[in-house]
Amino acid sequence: xxxxxxxxxxxxxxxxxxxxxxxxxxxxxxxxxxxxxxxxxxxxxxxxxxxxxxxxxxxxxxxxxxxxxxxxxxxxxxxxxxxxxxxxxxxxxxxxxxxxxxxxxxxxxxxxxxxxxxxxxxxxxxxxxxxxxxxxxxxxxxxxxxxxxxxxxxxxxxxxxxxxxxxxxxxxxxxxxxxxxxxxxxxxxxxxxxxxxxxxxxxxxxxxxxxxxxxxxxxxxxxx
Numbered sequence: 757x758x759x760x761x762x763x764x765x766x767x768x769x770x771x772x773x774x775x776x777x778x779x780x781x782x783x784x785x786x787x788x789x790x791x792x793x794x795x796x797x798x799x800x801x802x803x804x805x806x807x808x809x810x811x812x813x814x815x816x817x818x819x820x821x822x823x824x825x826x827x828x829x830x831x832x833x834x835x836x837x838x839x840x841x842x843x844x845x846x847x848x849x850x851x852x853x854x855x856x857x858x859x860x861x862x863x864x865x866x867x868x869x870x871x872x873x874x875x876x877x878x879x880x881x882x883x884x885x886x887x888x889x890x891x892x893x894x895x896x897x898x899x900x901x902x903x904x905x906x907x908x909x910x911x912x913x914x915x916x917x918x919x920x921x922x923x924x925x926x927x928x929x930x931x932x933x934x935x936x937x938x939x940x941x942x943x944x945x946x947x948x949x950x951x952x953x954x955x956x957x958x959x960x961x962x963x964x965x966x967x968x969x970x971x972x973x974x975x976x977x978x979x980x
Contacts, residue, residue: 824969827962834955841948848941855934862927869920876913883909 795810803809887902 823965824962827958827965830958831955831962834951834958837951838948838955841944841951844944845941845948848937848944851937852934852941855930855937858930859927859934862923862930865923866920866927869916869923872916873913873920876909876916879909880906880913 883902883906887899887906890898890902
């Protein structure tokens with residue numbers, strides 16, 4: 757029974773210590789906060805306890821610490837935006853490289869298509885000459901063979917012409933893609949510059965608000 761009482765008393769003492777430490781930490785935290793407010797006569801007042809500020813001035817209270825916290829949040833947000841802008845620019849650069857690679861491949865394919873068409877045209881001319889010679893000789897076997905060769909080479913040329921049209925269309929599409937990605941990169945570069953400017957502005961605000969807080973704290977000490 758005695759041991760149980762000691763445990764209860766010890767627990768109670770620990771609970772009291774925790775409460776005291778919590779209240780003390782809250783007071784220390786509150787002392788780090790400086791509030792400024794101006795009354796109807798234009799007199800500037802400083803306090804660390806917002807409860808002492810008249811209710812009608814509560815909305816107009818300038819809280820230096822809150823301003824500093826907001827500035828830091830803004831700077832973190834700006835830094836996040838800058839990282840995203842840089843990632844976007846990297847993606848744009850990668851897409852531009854891919855588009856240029858595709859255009860080079862399309863140009864290579866177009867050259868190959870033209871070579872095949874030129875070769876097919878030469879074969880067709882040779883087939884037509886062979887067919888004319890076969891017709892003169894009257895050899896039905898040679899005539900049929902010459903006609904088959906001519907039809908085959910015409911089909912090959914038509915296929916090469918279709919490939920040429922397709923490769924030209926692909927190159928036009930890749931060129932449009934390239935222009936779009938280059939426009940996206942220009943916009944992302946502008947966004948990056950804008951976000952950097954925002955961050956510089958927020959850093960200046962942070963420095964100014966810190967200076968204001970130091971000034972307010974010093975002014976409060978002078979009024980005491």
